[in-house]
């Protein structure tokens with residue numbers, strides 16, 4: 001976990017999972033990382049909801065960007081997420097597939113944010129975090145390095161690295 005070395009306000013986007021929201025250590029980490037008065041977007045799946053430009057989460061993010069002078073957007077995914085288990089069970093069926101899916105979610109969400117708020121996000125840092133919920137209930141958070149995206153950072157240039165996945169598509173288990 002890193003300290004808060006940043007200036008400017010931040011908006012933190014994370015899942016509403018109570019194993020995170022009621023974790024003292026997770027909340028203490030967020031406060032330290034994003035400041036005691038950061039904006040918070042708490043929704044099922046967290047940043048996954050920002051992959052679709054039509055998501056209601058964009059109402060919240062728009063307030064942060066247009067009215068709260070936000071200079072950082074922290075996107076936090078987490079292990080064993082109920083949103084993935086419900087809507088993307090195949091994508092998280094193995095650790096390797098989950099890793100690829102998480103990378104795709106981060107990039108798709110970031111690209112969609114940039115596309116939706118092109119002028120407002122020009123000087124906004126988008127940061128990736130991954131929270132692991134351990135069997136004993138403890139939570140650790142890792143910062144995920146941003147990966148380079150080829151070409152323009154637009155949603156159309158981010159292709160899923162797992163064939164056939166469309167964000168927000170409910171998949172039906174046939175097995």
Ligand SMILES: [Zn+2]
Nearest residue numbers: 015017081082
């Ligand atoms: Zn979750």
